[in-house]
Amino acid sequence: MGKPTVHDIAREAGVSLATVDRVLNARPGVRAQTVARVREAVERLGYVRDTYAANLARQKQYRFAFVLPEGPNQFLDTFRTALGEATQAQAADRLTARVLTAPAHDPHAVVRLLNDLPTGRLDGVAIMTPETPQVRDAVSRLKSAGLPIVALVSDLPNSERDHFVGINSYQAGRTAGLLMGRFIREVTGAVLVVTQSMQARDSIERRLGFDHVMGEQFNGLSILPSVETHGDPVRMARILAQAFRANPGIRGVYSMGPGNAALLDALRPTGRLGELAVVAHELTPTTRQALIDREIDAVINQNVGHLVRSALRVLRAKCDGAEIFAAQERIRIDIVLRENLP
Structure with a gap:
């Protein structure tokens, strides 16, 4: 039959x-x-x-917007490239995705962008931004307009978003903690934690996981308060110099977010890159070369291609009223070392 x-x-x-x-x-x-x-x-x-055939028969379009932070960022450059490749591959499915950017550390600009989105000409929105009350309100307005919403990389769990695409940041922080403690191999000392902003959910969760493992397994090490750089290389250099002057016992540096090029530029003048344990996030040209040069010990990575494809699949499924397969959309935490560079 x-x-x-x-x-x-x-x-x-x-x-x-x-x-x-x-x-x-x-x-x-x-x-x-x-x-x-x-x-x-x-x-x-x-x-x-057969959703594909039904959409083709109705000449259905998928018009998505990706709201990303603006500014120089190698991870985002890689993300944009992967998004372009994915949408080109799905052009026959009448899928388009436009990228819109707002200053990463200006929540009001992000909200203005979200509120100005042409909801009548969109079928879904993916958002990479810290969660604030204003962002939650903007997401609510987009949902009221009938748009599915995906949170990217940094979750918006208290908003009305439909789905989160990214790694489990708490587990990633725990992974970083275990690596840091094993790399330092000393009972005492201090660890410096650096990020762009502690407003971002991923940074908060990574710090929480990192602290838990350090407290459980390496409680002789002192974990210093998080240093926020706000994406400013000059600020990065200044606060790192201050941190090393104030804490000569620093044995490791955990970089929880982007800005690794500025971090390495700030650490090189100290002459201690070879002896410090350094754990960072996201495999980019900068972190890849730093692994090769033994300036970074490990990179905790999430596959950007998987991120992009998952976001597009989830948005399409929401548009079609189709099921989302959780196992397929689970983003894996990868540990990249010099010895296993892809």
Whole structure:
């Protein structure tokens, strides 16, 4: 027996093809009893909808916006490249994705951008930004307009976002803590923690996981307060110099966010890069070369291609009312060392 069709559903439910189409596409104008009868027929027949064919027949488009931080950032450069490649590969599916940027450390600019999005000309939005009350309100307005929302890399768990695409940052922080303690190989000393902003959810969760492991397994090491650079290389150099003057016992540096080029530039004049244990996030040209040069000991990475493809799959599934397969969308935490560079 061949696969069941919409004609089989209409015959089984005793309704017209037009009614089946309205029910399958969740359009109004069908009585609740009729909707139930059509859905029961779908279940009995084991009908699986060919979303691609249905969208092609309706000339459906997927128009997505990706809201990202602006400014020089190698991780984001890699992300944009991967997004361009993914959308080009899905052009036949009538999928487009435009990138919009706002200053990473100006929440008001982010909110203005989100509030100005042309909701009538979009089918979904992916957002990479710290969570603030204003951002949560903006997400709520986008949801009220009927748009699915995906949080990228840094979660927005208290908002109405539909899905988060990124690694488990608490587990990533724990991983960094274990690596740091093993690399230092000393009972005492201090560890410096650097990030762009502690407003970002991923930095908060990474610091929490890092502190938990250090306290559990390496409690002789002193973990210094997080240093925020706000993406400013001059500030990075100044505060690192101050930190090393104030804490000559620093044995390791954990970089929780982007800005690793500025971090390395600030550490090189100290002459201690070879002896410090350094753990960073995201495999970029800078961190790759630093691994080769033995300036960084380990990089905790998330596959950017997987991030992009997962975000697009989730947004499409939300548009189509389709199921999201959690195992497929789970982003893996990778540990990259000099010895296993891809």
